[in-house]
Amino acid sequence: xxxxxxxxxxxxxxxxxxxxxxxxxxxxxxxxxxxxxxxxxxxxxxxxxxxxxxxxxxxxxxxxxxxxxxxxxxxxxxxxxxxxxxxxxxxxxxxxxxxxxxxxxxxxxxxxxxxxxxxxxxxxxxxxxxxxxxxxxxxxxxxxxxxxxxxxxxxxxxxxxxxxxxxxxxxxxxxxxxxxxxxxxxxxxxxxxxx
Amino acid sequence: xxxxxxxxxxxxxxxxxxxxxxxxxxxxxxxxxxxxxxxxxxxxxxxxxxxxxxxxxxxxxxxxxxxxxxxxxxxxxxxxxxxxxxxxxxxxxxxxxxxxxxxxxxxxxxxxxxxxxxxxxxxxxxxxxxxxxxxxxxxxxxxxxxxxxxxxxxxxxxxxxxxxxxxxxxxxxxxxxxxxxxxxxxxxxxxxxxx
Numbered sequence: 001x002x003x004x005x006x007x008x009x010x011x012x013x014x015x016x017x018x019x020x021x022x023x024x025x026x027x028x029x030x031x032x033x034x035x036x037x038x039x040x041x042x043x044x045x046x047x048x049x050x051x052x053x054x055x056x057x058x059x060x061x062x063x064x065x066x067x068x069x070x071x072x073x074x075x076x077x078x079x080x081x082x083x084x085x086x087x088x089x090x091x092x093x094x095x096x097x098x099x100x101x102x103x104x105x106x107x108x109x110x111x112x113x114x115x116x117x118x119x120x121x122x123x124x125x126x127x128x129x130x131x132x133x134x135x136x137x138x139x140x141x142x143x144x145x146x147x148x149x150x151x152x153x154x155x156x157x158x159x160x161x162x163x164x165x166x167x168x169x170x171x172x173x174x175x176x177x178x179x180x181x182x183x184x185x186x187x188x189x190x191x192x193x194x195x
Numbered sequence: 196x197x198x199x200x201x202x203x204x205x206x207x208x209x210x211x212x213x214x215x216x217x218x219x220x221x222x223x224x225x226x227x228x229x230x231x232x233x234x235x236x237x238x239x240x241x242x243x244x245x246x247x248x249x250x251x252x253x254x255x256x257x258x259x260x261x262x263x264x265x266x267x268x269x270x271x272x273x274x275x276x277x278x279x280x281x282x283x284x285x286x287x288x289x290x291x292x293x294x295x296x297x298x299x300x301x302x303x304x305x306x307x308x309x310x311x312x313x314x315x316x317x318x319x320x321x322x323x324x325x326x327x328x329x330x331x332x333x334x335x336x337x338x339x340x341x342x343x344x345x346x347x348x349x350x351x352x353x354x355x356x357x358x359x360x361x362x363x364x365x366x367x368x369x370x371x372x373x374x375x376x377x378x379x380x381x382x383x384x385x386x387x388x389x390x
Contacts, residue, residue: 022306024220100309106361109368110305111217114295123368151385158365159358159381162374166301166361170353173304173318179357186354190346190386 007045009035011059014052019101022111023053023119053108054122060104061126068133079141080192083134087164087184094168095177102172106165131157138192146194156191163187202240204230206254209247214296217306218248218314248303249317255299256321263328274336275387278329282359282379289363290372297367301360326352333387341389351386358382 013034017026028042028049046052071086094102101107105126112119135157141147163183170179208229212221223237223244241247266281289297296302300321307314330352336342358378365374 020309022217022219024217025310102305102308106364107305109364110297110302113297113368113370114215115220120368120370127365127368151381155377156381158374158377162361162365162378163354163358164361165364166357166359169301169304169360169364170322170357173308173315173322175308175315179353182350182353183357186346186351186386191381 003045006035006037010037010042010045010052011056014056015060015104018053018056019104019107023108024111028052050116050118053112054118057105057108057119057122057126061129064105064126065129068130072133072137078146079137079144080146080188080194083137083160083192084184084188087180087187090164090168091177091180091184094171094180099171099175099177103165103168106168127161131161133157134160141192147192148195151191159191160187198240201230201232205232205237205240205247206251209251210255210299213248213251214299214302218303219306223247245311245313248307249313252300252303252314252317252321256324259300259321260324263325267328267332273341274332274339275341275383275389278332278355278387279379279383282375282382285359285363286372286375286379289366289375294366294370294372298360298363301363322356326356328352329355336387342387343390346386354386355382 010031014026014031017031017034029039032039032042042052046055067089068086071089072082074082074085077085105123108119109123109127113123114120131154135153138147138151138153138156142149142151142153164180167179167183171177205226209221209226212226212229224234227234227237237247241250262284263281266284267277269277269280272280300318303314304318304322308318309315326349330348333342333346333348333351337344337346337348359375362374362378366372
């Protein structure tokens with residue numbers, strides 16, 4: 001394999017293991033073993049475990065942005081429906097994974113925000129970016145008259161992000177997608193009511 | 196110190212360290228050192244690190260129930276105000292802690308739900324208990340005509356718990372209580388509107 005391919009393989013496998021076990025509990029040796037990369041060659045690809053962790057977060061964020069674009073930029077749907085379908089697609093993914101893993105950004109936020117400032121800053125940036133994506137949809141919904149102008153799109157976008165992260169967490173703990181389903185139901189019945 | 200006092204000291208210090216670092220990253224030696232208990236005597240008090248972790252969760256849950264009782268059983272307030280004041284008091288505590296730690300149950304849910312079934316079951320039971328406490332308040336609010344009868348108290352109680360856990364997580368990542376403040380604002384402006 002090319003160096004870049006090997007690096008990508010390590011990141012992909014690392015993402016999966018870190019999603020399941022957390023960052024601190026995931027050993028470099030286990031990742032290399034799963035990746036079929038010789039033990040000891042890790043530092044050929046990453047300066048440190050910290051750099052590796054930051055690369056995993058970056059990789060996840062890029063893939064996630066692709067999903068956000070697919071749903072939230074879909075001009076064929078109304079802005080509120082775009083948010084709705086995005087949440088439904090996340091629900092389907094979590095259900096498919098038997099409610100394991102949760103959200104990598106949420107998981108690492110819990111684990112690392114107080115332990116590593118570089119992780120915390122990168123995770124905060126990603127949460128802010130997600131919030132801004134929801135806020136842009138809500139602004140467009142208001143502009144089109146789909147949603148009341150009386151709400152603050154930035155504040156409500158944060159409300160959606162909080163609720164969604166918490167619902168994913170509760171689904172992981174209950175091993176049931178019900179909290180995510182309930183969140184979508186209440187959100188669109190009370191907060192995001194179509195005009 | 197009595198054996199029971201020493202055990203309580205270990206649990207208290209363990210709760211603090213686990214809240215900051217997570218369960219797996221917290222070493223028994225560090226807890227004993229902080230507690231001033233001789234190294235090696237841990238197994239005098241707990242059968243295993245797992246048993247210790249379960250005792251920490253139990254201890255946290257008991258203290259938390261005391262706080263829930265203080266607010267949610269307060270007959271001098273309307274049911275919706277009881278929930279409001281409880282959330283405000285949690286916001287004040289998190290602010291006082293400079294948005295470190297987060298919620299121990301949420302943290303351990305992220306970290307342990309996929310790793311240890313006994314932890315997962317205990318955490319699920321506690322989340323369910325919290326949800327039921329909110330649901331009881333919402334039912335009373337409906338009964339008194341403070342809240343519309345059109346919502347399902349159990350579903351909305353889960354919605355509140357999800358949103359609150361996610362808001363605490365985002366506050367921890369942002370090192371700002373703003374997500375918790377925003378959550379309270381939107382919740383009482385859209386989902387829990389007084390009739």
